[in-house]
Amino acid sequence: MKLNNEQVKALVNIIRHYTGFKFPDGLNAELLSHLESGFAHINKDPEELIGLVERFSFNPSRVLELIQPILDEVLIGETYFFRDYEAYDLLAAEVLPELVKQFGSYKRSLRVWSAGCSSGEEAYSLSIFLNKYFAGKDWQIDILGTDLNKSRLEKARQAVYGLNSFRHQSRFKEAFTPVEGRGNLQVKEEYRRNVQFKFLNLLENTSQPLKTDLYMYDLIFCRNVFIYFDQKTIKAVAKRLYQTLAPGGFLVITPSEYSKELFADFEIIDTVNYRILRRPLLVKNEFPVSPKISHIKAEKVQAHMSINPTSQPEIISEISPFEEKLVKDPLNSALYLHLVALYQEQNAPVKALEMARKYVYLEPHKPEGYFYLINLEAQAGNKQRQARAYNRIISILENSNPAEHSPNLPSITYGELLNLVRAGLKEIQYQTEFEN
Numbered sequence: 001m002k003l004n005n006e007q008v009k010a011l012v013n014i015i016r017h018y019t020g021f022k023f024p025d026g027l028n029a030e031l032l033s034h035l036e037s038g039f040a041h042i043n044k045d046p047e048e049l050i051g052l053v054e055r056f057s058f059n060p061s062r063v064l065e066l067i068q069p070i071l072d073e074v075l076i077g078e079t080y081f082f083r084d085y086e087a088y089d090l091l092a093a094e095v096l097p098e099l100v101k102q103f104g105s106y107k108r109s110l111r112v113w114s115a116g117c118s119s120g121e122e123a124y125s126l127s128i129f130l131n132k133y134f135a136g137k138d139w140q141i142d143i144l145g146t147d148l149n150k151s152r153l154e155k156a157r158q159a160v161y162g163l164n165s166f167r168h169q170s171r172f173k174e175a176f177t178p179v180e181g182r183g184n185l186q187v188k189e190e191y192r193r194n195v196q197f198k199f200l201n202l203l204e205n206t207s208q209p210l211k212t213d214l215y216m217y218d219l220i221f222c223r224n225v226f227i228y229f230d231q232k233t234i235k236a237v238a239k240r241l242y243q244t245l246a247p248g249g250f251l252v253i254t255p256s257e258y259s260k261e262l263f264a265d266f267e268i269i270d271t272v273n274y275r276i277l278r279r280p281l282l283v284k285n286e287f288p289v290s291p292k293i294s295h296i297k298a299e300k301v302q303a304h305m306s307i308n309p310t311s312q313p314e315i316i317s318e319i320s321p322f323e324e325k326l327v328k329d330p331l332n333s334a335l336y337l338h339l340v341a342l343y344q345e346q347n348a349p350v351k352a353l354e355m356a357r358k359y360v361y362l363e364p365h366k367p368e369g370y371f372y373l374i375n376l377e378a379q380a381g382n383k384q385r386q387a388r389a390y391n392r393i394i395s396i397l398e399n400s401n402p403a404e405h406s407p408n409l410p411s412i413t414y415g416e417l418l419n420l421v422r423a424g425l426k427e428i429q430y431q432t433e434f435e436n
């Protein structure tokens with residue numbers, strides 16, 4: 001379908017606003033043809049689509065659903081196995097020995113995120129590499145691949161790849177088995193079972209890291225993704241990745257994506273090529289499990305207000321339906337937990353703390369509320385209460401079955417959680433000694 005200049009401009013702006021994708025070197029003929037062929041899969045005329053996007057501007061997930069066929073065509077998903085082999089060599093030489101040392105006897109598991117994973121080659125490369133590195137050592141490796149291109153995520157789940165995915169790749173051929181189709185190879189089951197793929201827009205911060213599982217990662221690969229973002233977006237996404245890393249966790253990018261200013265919170269480990277960054281181990285008054293304020297969302301609220309000031313209450317009032325439900329159902333603990341996250345996101349730590357305290361009053365034997373309290377009490381300057389929250393969660397977890405999962409933390413066992421919390425407490429104690 002042919003689009004006129006105005007329609008193209010409007011669609012380009014929508015894609016940029018909701019995904020950060022800045023159309024490298026403007027809109028060349030190839031991207032324009034992808035844009036048009038993506039649009040052809042949407043059963044609407046351009047003005048109708050643009051109108052709907054405006055109407056749903058308070059709900060970015062809905063907008064992404066509307067424009068998904070265009071994203072599937074437009075977003076550049078170029079990738080292949082063991083792209084930049086040097087980065088993997090650096091993992092083995094610098095990153096993994098350091099993590100093993102840092103975990104000591106606390107932890108024998110690794111949480112790894114391939115952010116912007118496209119069709120999954122990077123996530124599987126990490127699985128193959130890490131499984132081989134830790135072979136025979138009884139380590140649990142969990143890998144999450146995320147992208148906002150749904151058709152590539154589907155390909156990732158199939159794990160079947162043609163020759164194009166194996167450029168420059170001669171090592172680890174034994175990790176694949178031939179399947180039907182000329183030259184097609186599938187990643188062997190043993191390297192697939194610990195890899196999960198999920199749809200995720202890196203631009204959209206989440207108020208529920210516990211539910212989405214985006215917390216306490218030890219290693220994040222986010223490569224060849226920042227190149228498509230403008231500076232403001234890079235900064236916001238870098239901040240999100242920082243918050244998702246455990247203290248001492250590593251971020252791997254590509255050398256050309258590094259900038260001192262944009263990644264200012266990180267330590268630089270690889271000072272030759274600027275590929276490997278790290279969230280520092282000692283950070284004051286911070287516990288990474290708890291969600292932080294969404295800068296992106298705040299910007300979107302402002303942008304939205306300037307387009308259509310009357311709809312501002314729709315966003316801010318995200319909280320009111322839950323407050324109303326609480327009036328009718330004041331013993332519903334799940335509502336308090338949800339409100340903790342929402343108040344945090346709206347930069348209201350005092351209200352968030354109040355809700356977290358009410359939650360643990362109602363659910364004194366569940367660990368989730370204490371996670372939030374650890375951070376919120378610290379923010380409020382209540383060190384003793386923070387220490388109490390730590391001790392409380394440790395005693396709950398010590399009395400839980402280490403192999404079981406909490407419904408709110410589906411991908412991590414109580415045993416692993418206990419290790420994480422102990423490591424967090426150890427760090428706070430270390431910090432206190434350091435300060436004194």
Ligand SMILES: C[S@@+](CC[C@H](N)C(=O)[O-])C[C@H]1O[C@@H](n2cnc3c(N)ncnc32)[C@H](O)[C@@H]1O
Binds near residue numbers: 119147202
């Ligand atoms: C060039 S590929 C990189 C794949 C892989 N990381 C690599 O280095 O080989 C970039 C990927 O980032 C994804 N992407 C772009 N913007 C995104 C966003 N806002 N949220 C999530 N993924 C995004 C694209 O869909 C694409 O699959």
